[in-house]
Amino acid sequence: MEVLKPAAAGTLESSDAQVMIEPGDGTISLSLQSSVMNQYGRQIKATILETLSRLDVTSARLTVVDKGALDCTLKARVECAVFRSCGASEENIPWGGAVR
Amino acid sequence: MIPRPRPERFRLRRTMMFMNAQKPGLIKDAYIYGCDSIMLDLEDAVAENQKDAARFSLYHALKTVDYGDTEVIVRINGLDTPHWREDVRVCVAGGADGIRIAKCESAQDVLTVEKATEEAEREFGVEVGRTLLMAALESPKGILNAYEICAASERMFGVAISGGDFRKCMQTTPQRDGVDMLAARGQMLIAARAAGVQCFDTVFTNLDDTEGFEAEVLQNKAMGFDGKSLINPKQIRFVHQVFAPTEKEITQAEKILTAYREQSAAGVGVFTVDGKMIDIAFIPGAERTLKLARACGMWEGDLV
Numbered sequence: 001m002e003v004l005k006p007a008a009a010g011t012l013e014s015s016d017a018q019v020m021i022e023p024g025d026g027t028i029s030l031s032l033q034s035s036v037m038n039q040y041g042r043q044i045k046a047t048i049l050e051t052l053s054r055l056d057v058t059s060a061r062l063t064v065v066d067k068g069a070l071d072c073t074l075k076a077r078v079e080c081a082v083f084r085s086c087g088a089s090e091e092n093i094p095w096g097g098a099v100r
Numbered sequence: 101m102i103p104r105p106r107p108e109r110f111r112l113r114r115t116m117m118f119m120n121a122q123k124p125g126l127i128k129d130a131y132i133y134g135c136d137s138i139m140l141d142l143e144d145a146v147a148e149n150q151k152d153a154a155r156f157s158l159y160h161a162l163k164t165v166d167y168g169d170t171e172v173i174v175r176i177n178g179l180d181t182p183h184w185r186e187d188v189r190v191c192v193a194g195g196a197d198g199i200r201i202a203k204c205e206s207a208q209d210v211l212t213v214e215k216a217t218e219e220a221e222r223e224f225g226v227e228v229g230r231t232l233l234m235a236a237l238e239s240p241k242g243i244l245n246a247y248e249i250c251a252a253s254e255r256m257f258g259v260a261i262s263g264g265d266f267r268k269c270m271q272t273t274p275q276r277d278g279v280d281m282l283a284a285r286g287q288m289l290i291a292a293r294a295a296g297v298q299c300f301d302t303v304f305t306n307l308d309d310t311e312g313f314e315a316e317v318l319q320n321k322a323m324g325f326d327g328k329s330l331i332n333p334k335q336i337r338f339v340h341q342v343f344a345p346t347e348k349e350i351t352q353a354e355k356i357l358t359a360y361r362e363q364s365a366a367g368v369g370v371f372t373v374d375g376k377m378i379d380i381a382f383i384p385g386a387e388r389t390l391k392l393a394r395a396c397g398m399w400e401g402d403l404v
Contacts, residue, residue, distance in 0.1 A: 009153050015125035072160035073124040080156040089152035091186045095159055095193030096224055 001086050003060045009080035010069075017069040019081040024059035028052060034066035047071050051078040055098050107171070107197035107232050109257045112395045113137050113298060114327040114343040115336050116173065116260075120145035122154040127161045130170070133333040137171035142187050143178070143202050151183050155190045162194030171197050173234065176213075178203040185216055191231065192220035198232035198257065203265070205241045210252035217255070234258045238265035243284045246291035259292050260329060261285060263302030276312065278319050289324055298326040307332055317342050344396040345389045353386035353393075357403045360386075
């Protein structure tokens with residue numbers, strides 16, 4: 001998927017994460033802040049990058065502020081932000097396909 | 101991936117607790133409270149501009165969180181909104197046990213959702229007929245059509261009244277004695293029993309009014325409801341207590357079933373237990389009491 005416009009998803013509540021995405025310059029650049037960075041930083045980063053790769057996003061600038069979200073929440077927020085950035089978040093989501 | 105067992109159409113549903121599907125902090129450990137069912141909400145709890153985000157959150161919660169024996173129902177948006185079709189798709193794809201149809205007013209509404217559910221089951225390779233349905237009656241028209249709604253589909257396991265919207269339509273407010281909704285609750289119960297489905301009461305929203313809550317739960321039990329919708333875990337324990345059978349009822353049910361087996365084997369149809377006439381009409385009630393007692397951890401046995 002191609003990131004067409006800036007979009008965001010998620011909140012700064014505990015157990016959630018806020019994901020902001022913008023069109024990139026041909027690569028993925030990720031800026032991550034997390035309340036559990038020392039313990040889980042690498043795992044969080046890996047989950048975000050895997051989710052982007054499943055969605056076939058190759059060019060984007062991401063800013064993620066994590067408040068202790070589980071992996072399933074991180075995935076949900078990244079996916080929602082990507083679909084919103086393409087104006088495709090409201091219907092015909094590929095549940096079980098690229099979203100899984 | 102957590103494969104959930106095939107949902108049971110008729111199971112114990114004393115308590116159904118609402119949870120906002122958009123709030124990760126809530127839905128990740130909703131099963132620990134011990135309610136019989138949780139109701140993940142895509143409708144009123146989710147703001148209009150977060151409907152899409154709630155579905156992503158719901159999908160991954162359904163696929164990732166092990167809810168154990170807790171039944172997982174999803175309340176979808178009303179049929180008059182642009183959201184409900186995608187809601188049905190995500191429920192089926194995620195493997196929710198059932199879908200609650202908001203603002204249901206006719207058998208046609210049930211059939212519309214049933215059709216979309218079946219299409220989604222085919223799309224996502226889910227066994228056709230797996231996903232259960234229930235209806236929320238929120239308007240006078242819904243109450244008047246309660247029977248046709250209850251009987252509209254083999255997937256229907258129950259019906260619930262939604263007090264907030266209903267009272268608004270009726271130009272009334274919650275009353276201490278429940279008179280504001282007495283006729284509607286009664287009509288819905290009769291319809292549900294006639295159609296052979298379960299019946300659930302509305303939420304009690306004033307968390308500070310314990311006395312009012314308890315009075316309403318006692319009335320629910322006396323009227324014959326199967327259970328109640330809840331908004332807070334602290335409401336669960338009292339409902340389970342009230343809906344549990346008493347020791348006396350359990351003993352009586354055991355006696356009735358034991359005597360019935362003996363007597364019917366001997367060719368007798370009507371007999372007495374502790375001076376009360378018993379015949380086959382008492383058997384389903386006694387069986388239900390023992391099943392409920394087992395679920396409440398009050399009875400172990402093999403009569404049912």
